[in-house]
Amino acid sequence: MRNISRLGYALLGLLHQKPQSGYDLRKIFANTPMGTFSDSPGAIYPALQRLEEQGLVRSQVQESSSLRRRRVFRPTASGKHAFKAWQTKPVTSGDVIHCLDELMLRFSFMDQTAGPVAAVQFLNGLTRELRSYIPVLRGFLRTNGREMPLSGRLALASGVRSYEALLRWAGAALRKYGKKS
Amino acid sequence: MRNISRLGYALLGLLHQKPQSGYDLRKIFANTPMGTFSDSPGAIYPALQRLEEQGLVRSQVQESSSLRRRRVFRPTASGKHAFKAWQTKPVTSGDVIHCLDELMLRFSFMDQTAGPVAAVQFLNGLTRELRSYIPVLRGFLRTNGREMPLSGRLALASGVRSYEALLRWAGAALRKYGKKS
DNA sequence: CTAGACATGTAACGCGTTACATGATTAT
């Protein structure tokens, strides 16, 4: 089984919310903060085809009075399973270093598909990895800062700050889940 | 003229610091916070070849006593020019939304190559775009938050927070440059 | 009647990923 791209997971997540057409999904990427993904047809339609070939979504052309065809996609049982498996993977150090945006994508659909318990687990994992990685960055800055130009130091400091902001966010998010349960 | 990939710019920037071999560059990606880039030979050697074909770097095999060949790259005048042009491009809203990491890459080499004036211009541009984009995100959250699941709202809020952290960082960075000049 | 939104596709291209391949030098 081929593996699913980030765009594939984004589409799968949106289709969990409600069955939609490729055009609907494009509009979401064009008009919302999900716009970090490309809304180009050359990305979305092939991605939907791949998901269908892998049996993760199925589509049917809407039969309506109009001649304008509309192919609506919905996740299959196997698609739901694959999505949940992806979301509930443990958070690794590599995720934090290389794919923060994928982590946030995983989290953003968490409630609807994997449930609040998984969300809390995710936030705990994220907290753990951030607490272990931030000191590494700080250490690097401390030992190599001298020989780095100002802009380089500042760029690295910006990374540290953004990780710290994320850590604070994870704490706040955990408290929200705590209050609810 | 083909355009240069993000990896290409990263390599070009590192070669501005000092002439190095592909292997040296791989080690940097493997062992420093520049590790967001791949250290795989299948990425780096072809990227260096492309830069050379485009006349942006030139290489020469180090003649030494050993038989172990080492191809050392250094930027050409045209490479330096292209790099500076990339760094001093105005910061656009699209950069902030889609390519924040590219922006930080641009900034991290700013001092050595484009100078502190360009750095200040960059930080001013970044501040302007963040001040215009953060309210858009906040607005979206306010009008659509109701119908979003908790995890979706939180993920979006995390984005807002990280943009705000970046805005504060830009302010602090500007003050550092102010003190120096 | 025509511009613009709706709606879905395909094809060429570039580049990063993964895996493979080769050989020199140093440390154990």
Added chain:
DNA sequence: ATAATCATGTAACGCGTTACATGTCTAG
């Protein structure tokens, strides 16, 4: 010896980008 590190490459593959192509429906 032999494992690890130094050092440089190549080839298949997948996917996103860009550009092109086609056709329907609605509003002015």
